[in-house]
Amino acid sequence: MxxxxxxxxxxxxxxxxxxxxxxxxxxxxxxxxxxxxxxxxxxxxxxxxxxxxxxxxxxxxxxxxxxxxxxxLNIHWTDPESHPCITYGTREYTARLVNVPGDYNRRVEACMAIPIQIHGVEYKANWCEDHGPSNLIGHWKVDQHEPECTSYWDSYKDLGCASHGSGQRRIEHYLANVPSGGDWDEFCATTPASFRGMHFMGAQLCFHKNLGMYGQWVIGDESCN
Known part of the structure; x- marks a missing residue:
């Protein structure tokens, strides 16, 4: 063994x-x-x-x-024109690109590449419309130095709890200083709001009331449980 x-x-x-x-x-x-x-x-x-x-x-x-x-070639912008505000703090501008040769085959590239000065700041076009060498239009969305496009929320109103036990509270604001010709719904959705230590990029719900535009938010609130 x-x-x-x-x-x-x-x-x-x-x-x-x-x-x-x-x-x-x-x-x-x-x-x-x-x-x-x-x-x-x-x-x-x-x-x-x-x-x-x-x-x-x-x-x-x-x-x-x-x-x-x-x-x-001395290709440059001319006839800059401002347009109505299109969203919060933002206005559209257009201009025409001139001195573009008739046989130049990179018109749109030139339109997108050549900057224009607006409010002392250089911008490149957001998009271009090519209707021929003498009719090339650039479009810009300028979101700086446009105070007339700046709407704001006014008349804070606490609407109370959404329902008993919901844990949610409803807040309402009136939208003020909407620029003439502006899309009220667009400005309601894009105008920032701050309240109760929270920040929102726009209203959660937008509606017309009493010939004005109102925004509404539903926020968590333990006191509504």
Whole structure:
């Protein structure tokens, strides 16, 4: 029996040693695989970074050449015109691009690339209408320095709990200083409001009442539970 036990122990030790050797070999192989994968990832990242850098250089060079071409041709904006306010703090402007040669095939690109000064700030067109070389119209949405487009909420009113046990309270405001010609619903939805330590980008619900526009909010309130 002692000899049998001794042989069994030897076999167990041999299997443990073999298993340890296999584990060590597996770990070495995995380390090598991970090392190669990391090298490949780094190589791909470096290649991608070089491609992005080259792409950006190409864009900058193309923009530089186009700018020089626009200046040489004296392509510029004329007849700037302001339009009614289109949303909170924002007015639309248009202008016409002139000196565009009849055979110039990048009219829209020029329209989008050449900035215009409005209130002393340079803007690039949001979109363009191409009706031919002498009728290229740019459109801008200007959301700075437009106080006449700034509506505000007035006459805060607490309407009480939405219903018993709802955990919600209703708040109402009157929308003041809506610009002439402005879309009341649009201004109601985009005029910021702050109350009870909360800030909203516009009313949750808009409705007309007594020849005016009102906004309403439903907020959480534990006192309404």
């Amino acid at each position: 002692s000899e049998v036990i001794r042989r069994e122990n030897q076999e167990k030790e041999a299997r443990r040693a073999q298993w340890a050797t296999e584990v060590e070999e597996h770990e070495r192989n995995m380390s090598e695989v991970i090392r190669r994968e990391n090298q490949e990832k780094e190589a791909r990242r470096a290649q991608w970074a070089r491609e992005v850098e080259q792409h950006n250089r190409d864009i900058e060079e193309r923009q530089r050449r186009e700018k020089e071409e626009h200046q040489r």
